[in-house]
Amino acid sequence: MGRLAHAAGTLVAVFVLCFVLLHAMPGDPQDRLEAPGIPASEAERTRRALGLDAPAPVQLVRTVVSYARGDLGISIGRRERVADVLRSAIPATMLLGAAALALAYGAGVPAALLVLALPARARRSCERVALALAVVPRFWLGVLLVLLFHSLAGALPASHAAPPGGGGLASRIPHLVLPALTLAIPAAASICRYQLSMMEAVLEAPHVRASRAAGRAGLGLLARDVLRPSLSATAALAGLDLQVLVSGALVGESVFAWPGLGRVTAEAVLGADYPLALASALVSSAAIVGGRFLAEEAARRLDPRLGSPPGEGP
């Protein structure tokens, strides 16, 4: 119960932090909207209509009250209800995130197993490649993939989630490939590195030696006796990977003009669209805090030794 309260408290703190930081940005949304021809009185009227003339603490209270009523406000840049914008953006991001997470685990864990089966020297080079793939900036990876598969090969579409005018599922899948790869490759590399270090630790365990003595060897030994005991730790990492994925979606979606939460958030922040930026930041944060909470819970269920509350461990 304490953990749940902690997660909720964190979300409240995130809300206040975002509000303060957004209002510390120079200029207000009206300045960014202002077309050269608009007279000052008109701008002032809009500002009052949007509630931007009130002091920041008053605005904070007003926002809290309207959030409590379930009203997320109206996006200043898009002139749409924030809830509607989020409702169309969140499924797109969830689709992208699920595809990326599946690809990352689907590639990362088997890759770790294969690398572990290699001789020591080749293993070092593979670790090196994995490190390089884990630090490669996502935006650049995305642009490179566009260069290779769109510009040179002409095989895959480079932007948007669907062909112009929409289309069935089959026509949407090609649009998903490059953005999902962009998010999945660095994640797969980190999963591979983590899984590898976990398995290297298990390799020293007595039960592995016993298995070896019983005549098992090669990939069979690795899969049965080394992979299985180390898999739960990596699986628990999925909750923590959400932070990386949500962060990555912010830039990945901008590269591919993917109509998801990340791109909406980036645009809202860069355009000083307070209501939309605040709400979308809160949604991202809820995903991260929730993911972390679930990961801790899962790890605790899987390993009863982790039962002691945080901060009071040995």
Add this chain to the structure above:
Amino acid sequence: MSSRGKPGVWALAAGLATVAIVGPALSGDAATPSYAPSAAQLLPPGSAVEEVALEGGGFLRSRRIEAATGGGLRVLSESGWRTIGGVRAAQEPYRRRLWLGTDHQGRDILALAVHGARTSLTVAALAAFVAVVFGTGMGLASVLGGGLARAGLHLLADAALGLPRLLLLLILAVCFEGSTAGVAFAVGLASWMETARLVEAEARRIARGGFFCAARAAGASGSRLALRHLVPNVAPVLVAVVPLVAAEAVLLEATLSYLGVNPGGVSWGLMVADGQRALPHGWWLVVFPGSLVCLAALALNDLARGSGTAKAA
């Protein structure tokens, strides 16, 4: 696993730093040529061009340049020779090779990349400094302060870690946009949390030590406890953390400028964003600056592993 024995890493890091410091003076002008005919735009790597500085500033870049008979200059472009009136060369045209090609404004990619190195590495160094100073301050305050201060600082760190780092950074960067120091400050303020946690854990361990209790019992002030007893003892942690924070800062700065936050100068991320717009042609516009980001981040990561193993292993 230690890379302390690998001179290559240090050479790479030192090389990048040297390029950032003296490179812009050697590599020539990264500015747009005052007159860049189509023949100077989007030249592939290794193209040869002629350049000439103009009287009254600026310079001209084309495939061939000659003085015209009635004043002005004649340049060779794809459509043949053309005369540009009203300009005078300040010296003889000279020929050189552009090893990394030019962009769609006729700018030299190598010169841009070198200027970008200065921006990126300045941001990385400043950001690491800000993050480490801020993080250390927070960590120590949390150990030395009362329960309320500790709870407040923990809540702040939790909130900052509860946002995607890039989003926190984006909001901060918009606050400080427009100058290299401002962007560096934003990157630093988005990366202090891990340092604060590490410093706090280490300082808490030290604070249980006998010498610390003795100092406290002898009536040492909070600042004396922090500066005289805690900072020197957490220094090894900081040494291991600085290159890691800097590596992350290189990536964050590149991403920020790619997303459109002005870093106050040429930047690798900005170059990739520009190059993407011209993408069907000109792979060199995106490949080179991006590789430099990776190279810098990898070199700093290796430095971190080198300095980290001394302590952590």
